[in-house]
Amino acid sequence: METSVATPPVSSPPPQPGPPGPPRPADGRRSAAWRLSDKAGLVVCWGMGLLFCAIAVAIVMYFLIKGLGYVRPWMFVTPASTGFTQSQTGGFSDALIGTGIVAVIGIAIALPLGVAIAVWLSEFGRPAGLARLVESTIEAIAGTPSIVLALFGTIIFASPALGFLSRSTSGIVFGRSFFAAGAMLSLVALPLVVGSTREGLQAIPQHVREASYAVGKTKMATTRRILLPASRPQVATGAMLGLGRIIGDTAIIVVLLGATLNFDPVGGTPVLSYLKGTGTTLTNYVFQNAPTGELNNPEKAYAAAFVLLVIVLILNAAVDVIHRRARKVGTWTT
Amino acid sequence: MDHVTPPPPVRRLDPHEPFGASEAPATTNGNGAVATESSTFARHRRAAPSQLSIDRMQVESLSVAYSGKPAVKSVSLPIRQGEVLALIGPSGCGKTTLLRSLNRLTELTRTASFDGRVTLDGMDIMGMEPTALRRRVTMVFQQPNPFPMSIFDNLAYVLREQGSRRGRKSTLAPAVRNGLERAGLWAEVGDNLKHPALKLSGGQQQRLCIARALVAQPEVLLLDEPCSALDPQSTQVIEDLIVKLREEVAVVIVTHNLQQAYRVADYVGFMYLGDLVEYGSATSVFNSPREERTKEYVSGAFG
Numbered sequence: 001m002e003t004s005v006a007t008p009p010v011s012s013p014p015p016q017p018g019p020p021g022p023p024r025p026a027d028g029r030r031s032a033a034w035r036l037s038d039k040a041g042l043v044v045c046w047g048m049g050l051l052f053c054a055i056a057v058a059i060v061m062y063f064l065i066k067g068l069g070y071v072r073p074w075m076f077v078t079p080a081s082t083g084f085t086q087s088q089t090g091g092f093s094d095a096l097i098g099t100g101i102v103a104v105i106g107i108a109i110a111l112p113l114g115v116a117i118a119v120w121l122s123e124f125g126r127p128a129g130l131a132r133l134v135e136s137t138i139e140a141i142a143g144t145p146s147i148v149l150a151l152f153g154t155i156i157f158a159s160p161a162l163g164f165l166s167r168s169t170s171g172i173v174f175g176r177s178f179f180a181a182g183a184m185l186s187l188v189a190l191p192l193v194v195g196s197t198r199e200g201l202q203a204i205p206q207h208v209r210e211a212s213y214a215v216g217k218t219k220m221a222t223t224r225r226i227l228l229p230a231s232r233p234q235v236a237t238g239a240m241l242g243l244g245r246i247i248g249d250t251a252i253i254v255v256l257l258g259a260t261l262n263f264d265p266v267g268g269t270p271v272l273s274y275l276k277g278t279g280t281t282l283t284n285y286v287f288q289n290a291p292t293g294e295l296n297n298p299e300k301a302y303a304a305a306f307v308l309l310v311i312v313l314i315l316n317a318a319v320d321v322i323h324r325r326a327r328k329v330g331t332w333t334t
Numbered sequence: 335m336d337h338v339t340p341p342p343p344v345r346r347l348d349p350h351e352p353f354g355a356s357e358a359p360a361t362t363n364g365n366g367a368v369a370t371e372s373s374t375f376a377r378h379r380r381a382a383p384s385q386l387s388i389d390r391m392q393v394e395s396l397s398v399a400y401s402g403k404p405a406v407k408s409v410s411l412p413i414r415q416g417e418v419l420a421l422i423g424p425s426g427c428g429k430t431t432l433l434r435s436l437n438r439l440t441e442l443t444r445t446a447s448f449d450g451r452v453t454l455d456g457m458d459i460m461g462m463e464p465t466a467l468r469r470r471v472t473m474v475f476q477q478p479n480p481f482p483m484s485i486f487d488n489l490a491y492v493l494r495e496q497g498s499r500r501g502r503k504s505t506l507a508p509a510v511r512n513g514l515e516r517a518g519l520w521a522e523v524g525d526n527l528k529h530p531a532l533k534l535s536g537g538q539q540q541r542l543c544i545a546r547a548l549v550a551q552p553e554v555l556l557l558d559e560p561c562s563a564l565d566p567q568s569t570q571v572i573e574d575l576i577v578k579l580r581e582e583v584a585v586v587i588v589t590h591n592l593q594q595a596y597r598v599a600d601y602v603g604f605m606y607l608g609d610l611v612e613y614g615s616a617t618s619v620f621n622s623p624r625e626e627r628t629k630e631y632v633s634g635a636f637g
Contacts, residue, residue, distance in 0.1 A: 077614075205479065207475045207477055208481070210442070210475065211473075211475055211481075212481070213442065214473035214556075215438060215468060215472055215491075215546060216468040216469035216492075217465065218465060218496055221496040225479050225491060229483070231481045295392070329482055331534060332532070333477055333536075
């Protein structure tokens, strides 16, 4: 934008008149002039940054190499089965599909709910007391360990009123199903969607809202046609981060999805039977097949972990792409 | 409806500097005398309501307070089509509050309270639907703030019903074109209406905002320091535009820039600490102010 004049870096002092000669580097950039403690601090910061990069690279590389060695195309289309050797125990097709199902259910609940909450908090937020309450509730959910949410879910979804969402025999509700797991997982994603959407809304300068009011638009029209489209990148980012959390969650799956290794549909309705039934996801598959798990098929665990990692990396890349696209549309000067 | 041609290559440095050289660039013609009325603006200036002037708004002892603290104190003035009214004064003097009261944007501030009366074509604006009022009294802001959509959609948004997306492009196109032409932007963007508005230059963005404000066919156009974020060239294009627009709409401009007020305004209201200290034709306010405070301000003694 032509108006935004590039401001000089804060650290560079105004040029000083001095005798001609080789230009002296600006003080802020010449680390030789720094105090020893500052130099040490800088080294520590660098070190920490490099250390974390190294850890991240190590994890990713380890699983990419190790997983790539074990993963086979047939695993994607073969459900798990019982067997004595690792070659007999099948693949993780059910787990892969299960991950997809909980992700879809979870985000289908969390996205509209989260965006609605964020819009209300950011644009309306009256009465103020209620807004504060909602805010701290969201924070409380964000801070709650997912195993606690899972335990809470067992109470809710085992209630007779919600019996239609899972298996029930003669009035006793099992309370474990894709519905139950997906609903509780939406709570895991919700705070991320709310937080990211609010961030997006609050980044819009107030005068943009007023510009819309100033041509006779209502608050509703402004929100729908200006504010939400403008914060679409942040909404999408929140959804991606939420998806990542849903896909990575294990506790809720183990407790609320039955911790099986295969689909166990309820009744005969085509899709609904699967959603009402129990199943598994990649995280549970890894958990069960890990050397410390019940099944102890480390090769399968590595293969599944590799797939899980790739999915998460793709989500992260998607966030990056969204932000890059958003930059192309431009933004306001504040 | 003619286009504003691209700005002339050489920017005319305002030669007339009647109120002292303190704010003026050093390039004025020496003694800072009231200069040659050669400027296009000076030729246009109206010292008295022209015969074609239409009384659009009437501000009658309007007071605005924020949490009981007065920001505008019993201000009365007329707003006429056919002339540009500039509100000048130091920061915090209430000129923006006065401007925002004209389309009831001040109501968005919860702590604001009002007294007095403002009429638009004889009707009390407090009795009108705010959304209806704001379509007749539109506003352009300090920062260019096009909506994050295409150039076309920026104007179409105003034309469409509230949040609706209805209205075919072909039916809206003539009005969109008309708006862009009136803002002198058609020649530059007419062949690429799908371009994202936020990727235009700052000056073009601001003219788009003016086009957006004009496309609603308002009676009054409010401008809140519309050039303060722009470079001198874009500023001149917009100033030319403002002078041109006064025939079609009543124009009220708030500005910090005294030279700008002198260049574009026919009438000037000087505000200080919430009071309208002086109101009169630009020539009289700048050249022979009645009040001591006005004299000090326009000669650059404070503010």
